[in-house]
Every structure is written in C-alpha cells, then in structure tokens.
Amino acid sequence: MKILMLGWELPPYYSGGLGIVCYQLSRYLANKGADIEFIVPFEADYSYIDFMTVTAASSFKHETIAHILGSYDSYKFDDKFDVESEVVPENLSINDLQTIYARNVARLASVHEFDIIHAHDWLTFAAGILAKQKTGKPLIVHVHSTEYDRAGGHEGNQTVHDIEFHGLMMADQIIAVSEATKRTIVDFYRIDPAKIQVVHNRIDIDHQHVTETANVYTYLKYMRERDYKVVLSAGRITIQKGLTHLLRAFEKVVSRRPKTLLLIVGSGDQYNELIELAAELGISENVIFAGYQLGTGKSWRDGFKVADLFVMPSASEPFGLTPLESIAYGAPALISKQSGICEVLTNVLKVDFWDEDAMANQILAVVENEGLHASLHTNSYAEFLGLSWHDSADEVMKLYRLNGSREIMS
Amino acid sequence: MSKAVCFYLHVHQPFRVKPYTIFRAGNDHMYFNDQTPDTDTNNEFIIRKVAEKSYLPTNEILLELLQENPEFKLSLSLTGTVIEQFEMWAPDALESFKRLTETGHVEILAETYHHSLAFFYSRKEFEMQVQMHKQKIQEIFGQTPTAFRNTELAYNNDLAYWADKAGYKAIITEGWDPILGWRSPNYVYRPAYTDNIRLLMKNYKLSDDVAFRFSDQDWEGWPLTADKYVHWLNSTSDEEDVINLFMDYETFGEHQWDHSGIFDFLRHFPGEFLKHQGNEFLTVTEAAEKFAAKDFIDVPGIVTWADTERDLTAWTGNAMQHQAIKAIYDLQNDVIASEDLELIEDWRLLQTSDHFYYMCTKWFNDGDVHAYFSPYDSPYDGFTHFMNVVHDLKFRLSEKGFEDV
Numbered sequence: 170m171k172i173l174m175l176g177w178e179l180p181p182y183y184s185g186g187l188g189i190v191c192y193q194l195s196r197y198l199a200n201k202g203a204d205i206e207f208i209v210p211f212e213a214d215y216s217y218i219d220f221m222t223v224t225a226a227s228s229f230k231h232e233t234i235a236h237i238l239g240s241y242d243s244y245k246f247d248d249k250f251d252v253e254s255e256v257v258p259e260n261l262s263i264n265d266l267q268t269i270y271a272r273n274v275a276r277l278a279s280v281h282e283f284d285i286i287h288a289h290d291w292l293t294f295a296a297g298i299l300a301k302q303k304t305g306k307p308l309i310v311h312v313h314s315t316e317y318d319r320a321g322g323h324e325g326n327q328t329v330h331d332i333e334f335h336g337l338m339m340a341d342q343i344i345a346v347s348e349a350t351k352r353t354i355v356d357f358y359r360i361d362p363a364k365i366q367v368v369h370n371r372i373d374i375d376h377q378h379v380t381e382t383a384n385v386y387t388y389l390k391y392m393r394e395r396d397y398k399v400v401l402s403a404g405r406i407t408i409q410k411g412l413t414h415l416l417r418a419f420e421k422v423v424s425r426r427p428k429t430l431l432l433i434v435g436s437g438d439q440y441n442e443l444i445e446l447a448a449e450l451g452i453s454e455n456v457i458f459a460g461y462q463l464g465t466g467k468s469w470r471d472g473f474k475v476a477d478l479f480v481m482p483s484a485s486e487p488f489g490l491t492p493l494e495s496i497a498y499g500a501p502a503l504i505s506k507q508s509g510i511c512e513v514l515t516n517v518l519k520v521d522f523w524d525e526d527a528m529a530n531q532i533l534a535v536v537e538n539e540g541l542h543a544s545l546h547t548n549s550y551a552e553f554l555g556l557s558w559h560d561s562a563d564e565v566m567k568l569y570r571l572n573g574s575r576e577i578m579s
Numbered sequence: 580m581s582k583a584v585c586f587y588l589h590v591h592q593p594f595r596v597k598p599y600t601i602f603r604a605g606n607d608h609m610y611f612n613d614q615t616p617d618t619d620t621n622n623e624f625i626i627r628k629v630a631e632k633s634y635l636p637t638n639e640i641l642l643e644l645l646q647e648n649p650e651f652k653l654s655l656s657l658t659g660t661v662i663e664q665f666e667m668w669a670p671d672a673l674e675s676f677k678r679l680t681e682t683g684h685v686e687i688l689a690e691t692y693h694h695s696l697a698f699f700y701s702r703k704e705f706e707m708q709v710q711m712h713k714q715k716i717q718e719i720f721g722q723t724p725t726a727f728r729n730t731e732l733a734y735n736n737d738l739a740y741w742a743d744k745a746g747y748k749a750i751i752t753e754g755w756d757p758i759l760g761w762r763s764p765n766y767v768y769r770p771a772y773t774d775n776i777r778l779l780m781k782n783y784k785l786s787d788d789v790a791f792r793f794s795d796q797d798w799e800g801w802p803l804t805a806d807k808y809v810h811w812l813n814s815t816s817d818e819e820d821v822i823n824l825f826m827d828y829e830t831f832g833e834h835q836w837d838h839s840g841i842f843d844f845l846r847h848f849p850g851e852f853l854k855h856q857g858n859e860f861l862t863v864t865e866a867a868e869k870f871a872a873k874d875f876i877d878v879p880g881i882v883t884w885a886d887t888e889r890d891l892t893a894w895t896g897n898a899m900q901h902q903a904i905k906a907i908y909d910l911q912n913d914v915i916a917s918e919d920l921e922l923i924e925d926w927r928l929l930q931t932s933d934h935f936y937y938m939c940t941k942w943f944n945d946g947d948v949h950a951y952f953s954p955y956d957s958p959y960d961g962f963t964h965f966m967n968v969v970h971d972l973k974f975r976l977s978e979k980g981f982e983d984v
Contacts, residue, residue: 387604388601391974395977444899445898445899448897448901449898451902453899453903453906454902459600459601
C-alpha cells in the first residue's frame with residue numbers, strides 16, 4: 170500500500186515531539202509493508218532514512234528558513250499570503266511556506282501514485298485537502314495537537330482553528346493521539362466522533378543511550394551526592410506547558426526542603442518570564458535554566474538521568490512523549506491530568522496542572538521518600554517496556570486498509 | 580571674577596563573565612576568560628579597544644596639558660579591576676596614567692577595588708576592598724588617597740560618617756536637586772553628623788553638557804566649543820566657590836567619539852579657562868581644604884549619579900538583581916573562611932556592580948535596546964550566566980568542606 174505522508178518535520182530538523190513521532194511511526198509502518206513517500210516543506214539531508222522516500226516540497230534549504238518553521242508557533246500565523254516573497258527565503262513567513270507546501274504537494278500528488286493521504290497536524294491540512302480534491306484518494310488526518318492545546322486551553326488563533334476545522338471536516342478518517350484529543354475534536358470542532366480513532370504514541374529509546382555513564386550535568390551530579398534532589402522539566406517553554414504553576418509549587422517545595430533543585434531544559438516564548446518569576450519567588454538559586462538542548466543530544470538525555478523526578482505540568486497536552494523518555498532513562502514522572510499520556514501510564518503521579526499545593530506535595534513525597542521513588546521507578550519502567558510502537562502501528566495499518574478499500578465521493 | 584573648577588574623571592572596566600552555562604558548573608572555574616575574538620565578553624578585546632579609542636589618546640592630551648599649564652589640575656579614580664586589566668593587556672595605558680601622576684598635579688581618589696556596592700551589603704567586605712584599593716594605588720602611583728568616591732557615587736549619611744572616621748578629607752557625590760533644594764552645588768559642604776570631612780557635589784548640568792550632550796546635534800548647545808563652555812563656567816554666580824565637573828573618563832573617545840570633536844574640546848578647555856585672571860583648577864582635596872563649608876548636607880537615603888532617578892534601581896531594582904546580590908553576599912562567611920585566595924578573589928570580582936547592571940530590565944522592557952549597555956543579548960542571559968557561576972562557587976566551596984551553602 171502506497172502512502173503519501175504529509176509532515177512538517179523529521180529529526181534531526183525538528184522543534185518538538187511531532188518530528189519524533191512522525192519518524193518512529195513511519196519506520197514501524199514501513200516495516201509492516203507501507204510504502205511511504207514523506208513530504209517535508211524544505212530541503213535537508215535525510216540520507217540516513219532508508220525505509221521511506223523523503224521528498225522536499227520546496228527548494229528552500231532547512232537552514233535558511235529554520236526560524237519560521239515552528240509548527241507550535243501557531244500564534245504567529247495570519248491569513249496573508251505574500252506572493253512577492255515566494256522566492257526569497259529571507260522574507261518568507263510560515264503562512265507563505267504553508268501555501269507553497271500545499272500547492273506543491275497538490276502538483277506532486279497528481280503525478281505520483283499512492284493509495285492514501287496521511288497528513289500530520291494543521292500545517293499540512295491544506296495540502297492534504299488539495300491532494301484529496303485532485304486525486305480522489307482518501308484523506309487521513311492525524312491530530313497530534315490542536316490550536317486549543319497550543320493556546321493553553323484558550324481559543325488561540327482563529328485562522329489556525331479554521332484550517333484545522335476544514336482538515337477535520339474533509340478527512341475520511343481522523344487519528345487522535347489520545348482520548349482527550351478526541352474529546353477536544355468533538356467538543357471544540359464539532360466533528361462526528363465515529364470517524365475519529367485514538368492511536369496512542371510510543372517512543373523508541375536507543376539502548377546504548379540508556380547505558381551511557383558520563384553525565385554532562387557535573388554540578389547536579391555532584392550536589393545529588395550531597396543530599397540534594399533534582400526535579401526536572403524539559404520541553405518548550407510556553408503557556409501550554411504550565412510551567413508557572415510548577416514554579417509556584419516549587420517555591421513551596423524549597424521552603425520545606427531547601428536542598429532541592431529544579432532543572433528547566435528548553436526555551437520558548439515564556440523563557441524570560443519564567444526566569445523573572447523564579448526571581449520574584451526568591452528561588453533563583455534553586456532553579457537552573459539550561460536553555461535549549463537538541464532532543465537527540467546527550468545534554469537532553471542526561472537531564473532525565475540526573476533527575477529524581479520528572480514533572481510535566483502541561484495545561485493541555487494532547488499526548489506528551491517526555492514522561493516516557495524520562496521513565497526510560499530512569500526518572501519517575503509526575504504528569505498533569507490534562508495530558509494524553511495520562512491515559513496510557515498507571516505508575517506515575519498525576520495532578521491537576523493548576524493545583525500547586527498538590528503538585529508541591531507530590532514532589533516532596535518523591536524527593537523525601539526513597540521507597541516511593543524506587544517503586545514508582547520500577548513499576549513505571551515495567552510499564553514502559555510493555556508499550557511498543559508495534560501495536561500502535563498495527564492500528565494505523567488497519568485504518569489504511571479500511572480506508573484504502575473505501576470508495577471516495579468527492 | 581575668579582572661578583575654581585574641580586575636574587574629576589572616573590576610570591573603570593569590569594571583568595565581564597563569559598557566557599557560562601550550567602554545563603560548565605563543576606568543570607570550569609574560569610569565569611572571566613572569554614577569548615572569543617571580537618566579542619563583548621572578551622575582556623582583553625574590550626580593554627584594548629578602549630585603550631586605543633580613549634585611554635591612550637586622552638592621556639596624551641592630558642599629559643600635554645599638565646606639562647604646558649602648571650595650573651591645570653586633575654582628579655582621577657581608577658578601580659582595581661581596570662588597573663589589573665591594564666597590567667595584563669594594556670601596560671601602555673597604565674604607563675600613560677603613571678606619567679600623568681608624575682606631574683604632581685593629579686590626585687587619585689580612594690574607592691572599592693572591585694567597583695562594588697559592598698558598602699550597602701557588608702561593611703567588613705567594603706572596608707577590605709577599600710584597603711586593597713589603597714594598597715594598589717600606593718604600589719602603582721605612590722599616592723595615598725585623601726578623598727573618597729563610592730561606586731556610582733552612591734552616597735548617604737552613613738557613608739560620609741564612615742569616610743570621616745576613616746580620616747578622608749573629602750568625599751564626592753551627585754549634586755542632586757532634591758538634596759540641595761535651593762542651594763547650589765558650586766560650594767563645599769559638610770556632610771550631616773560629621774566634623775572634619777567635606778563634601779563636593781557634582782554640577783550635573785555642566786558635567787553632562789560634556790559627558791552626555793557633547794555630540795547631540797539636536798541640543799541647543801551643539802556644537803560645544805571650549806570657548807563657549809568656558810563662557811558658561813564664567814557666567815555662574817560670582818559668589819560661588821567651585822564648579823565640580825565629574826564624569827566618566829571614557830567620555831573622551833569612547834562615549835563621545837573622536838569625530839565629535841571631543842579631543843579638540845579637551846585640548847583647548849583648560850587653557851581657555853585659565854586665560855581668565857584668577858581662574859584656577861583644584862583637585863578634590865584641594866577644593867575641600869580651600870573653601871569653608873557653606874552648609875551641612877543631609878542624605879538619609881541613597882543618591883547616585885546614575886539615570887534620571889539618581890538612585891540604585893539600575894543595579895538593585897528588580898527581583899533578579901536582588902537574587903543575584905543576595906546569592907553573592909550569602910556566601911561571604913564561607914568564602915572568607917575557605918582561605919582559598921583564588922576563590923575569594925573570584926567572589927570579589929563577581930561583586931562588581933556592572934554584573935547587576937547587565938540584569939537591569941527597566942530599559943530593556945521599553946524596547947529601548949540602545950539604552951541597554953551590556954555584553955549579553957538580554958538581562959535574562961546576563962542573570963542566568965551569573966547564577967550558573969554562583970553554582971560553581973558553591974561547588975568549589977563544597978569541595979573545600981563547606982557543605983551547607
């Protein structure tokens with residue numbers, strides 16, 4: 170079965186979990202017999218990918234347009250398309266790129282052969298719709314995140330919302346990364362639940378990376394040997410991630426147990442605000458900002474390895490891969506009840522993202538209680554080992570077969 | 580009609596902290612050694628640049644002036660941190676300062692070695708830094724200072740009281756209107772609660788005409804010639820004793836560039852001023868000794884020579900600055916007890932007020948990036964680098980057995 174896969178990013182050129190999921194899912198689908206042509210919006214070196222064909226939808230080089238790519242920066246999107254700037258990467262906006270992507274995918278779709286269009290998230294939806302209109306092939310849209318999530322539970326950008334709505338309406342099949350995302354799609358986009366199927370994400374961890382010993386966080390490792398505990402948060406620093414609540418909870422933790430450090434890995438539009446908030450709370454000496462670290466790099470993994478507890482306090486998180494990574498590398502997790510991963514993991518601590526007292530209590534419980542830490546770690550790791558892309562990829566393959574045999578009326 | 584002018588220049592460069600990530604903490608104990616070519620945290624690069632643009636050409640002019648006009652007098656202050664950088668990277672600049680003092684007409688003021696705000700956080704540490712500075716000045720210039728200037732001219736009654744007890748004959752600060760009220764800055768005053776010491780207050784109007792406005796083409800005084808400026812000085816009230824022209828040394832060639840004509844101005848100003856019968860230059864101590872105190876000055880709060888607010892908010896105004904200063908001074912007892920001289924000196928170099936200035940957000944928030952003089956991209960970066968260095972200090976202390984830091 171031939172799949173026209175529409176995605177915005179693939180590692181190592183990516184800004185978040187979307188790129189990782191697209192890559193790993195595609196690999197498992199290819200193993201199960203899917204013949205995938207994956208269309209990315211820019212040119213980059215993907216020669217390391219041998220299980221599918223990666224095609225660039227434009228001649229823009231990744232490095233020249235990297236600054237506008239962020240699939241999560243939907244708040245920057247407006248509906249203006251500047252045709253004049255089409256050929257000048259310096260003046261290109263994310264809107265322009267999305268339009269160019271859609272146009273070129275449609276052109277490509279009319280020449281290349283395939284059975285199914287599989288589009289990942291809003292930036293590729295317009296392309297998916299055009300491709301479907303041109304070819305009459307079934308469209309599967311895969312929802313990793315909605316505008317409602319990115320805006321931290323608020324309405325967000327209306328233009329982006331509209332793009333999502335069109336994609337969801339035109340789709341023959343919707344894949345949602347969690348039950349929570351399915352509910353969002355039904356409640357906020359008024360889509361028929363019957364055409365939405367939940368397929369949870371998984372994550373593959375390189376075993377070699379788990380067993381590496383040296384750690385780049387020399388200072389944190391050293392302090393841990395001296396009764397300090399390390400709490401970690403890692404990811405984009407933006408309102409969706411609920412980090413202001415974590416900081417306020419952490420103030421309570423520090424007042425009770427001063428020898429606790431919070432390591433914040435990542436960057437984003439709320440970065441300066443968080444640094445300032447930590448100072449206002451008087452806990453700057455306990456909160457360490459490591460800045461942006463590439464998700465495929467050692468300083469990203471080592472954060473999990475040096476941590477006693479990983480916290481993902483997201484206000485809204487369609488899925489949330491990082492707790493799985495954290496567990497794989499040895500740090501048990503405290504996650505918000507507003508995250509999709511909540512549906513998958515049992516042996517983790519769960520808290521409402523806004524409940525700072527409960528969050529502080531749970532953090533303190535783990536850092537003050539070796540037994541709790543150990544059992545959370547052991548049990549969540551056992552759970553992690555039982556979660557495989559195989560099952561999720563099987564479900565997607567099933568949807569391919571189902572939709573591929575369907576007659577499309579267009 | 581005779582006039583006295585007290586011309587005082589302040590010379591300073593901090594040891595800027597290199598971009599210091601958390602990954603360096605515990606591994607890299609060198610905070611001030613950025614050697615990346617042409618970057619603003621490369622201290623050698625900066626001192627060489629400023630030496631070429633400002634210190635060397637200005638001192639050449641000042642030396643000529645001192646040699647040609649025996650009545651020309653100058654007061655200077657040089658921080659320990661700038662002297663150290665001269666010693667390492669610009670010995671030619673240091674030599675040129677020495678030649679100035681060898682004329683016998685240059686007074687050097689006392690201050691903290693590390694250009695710190697220690698007076699307001701630790702009296703013990705403050706006194707140590709003043710002592711270190713005094714020794715350095717004696718060693719390099721063979722002078723023992725008799726007048727005191729605090730970092731940023733930050734001043735209050737307590738400081739004057741301290742300086743009086745320490746035996747200084749004079750202390751200087753800003754001639755700020757809310758303090759002076761109806762009074763003029765052009766007199767010598769006595770600080771409240773003191774007996775012997777005298778206070779000289781900066782005439783900020785006439786000082787800033789040179790330091791800030793000199794090259795401003797929208798300013799009605801532009802272009803400012805020595806001639807015009809001396810006319811302004813001579814036009815002050817006949818009864819007044821001394822006009823205090825206090826400014827950053829780097830005004831000449833760095834803040835006001837060569838092509839603004841600042842060097843020509845400097846070359847001609849003293850001669851032009853001395854043309855008038857009875858006009859004279861005095862150093863800070865000379866002025867304090869020559870004139871009787873006109874009144875006493877009461878400053879319960881802190882005044883500085885900075886910004887339109889004349890306060891410390893550029894250094895201590897936001898929460899990040901509070902946290903950074905607290906983090907540094909909280910370490911004092913352990914750092915001193917460690918008896919580790921390198922550690923103690925690094926800790927002192929981190930007290931330099933510039934580090935806290937780089938964390939100031941009051942202009943950054945307005946989007947007025949031009950007002951933000953900093954080697955870092957943002958105050959948040961400046962703060963993060965600084966706090967990571969604090970973590971490394973704690974690491975070093977911990978290795979020395981000081982665990983509960």
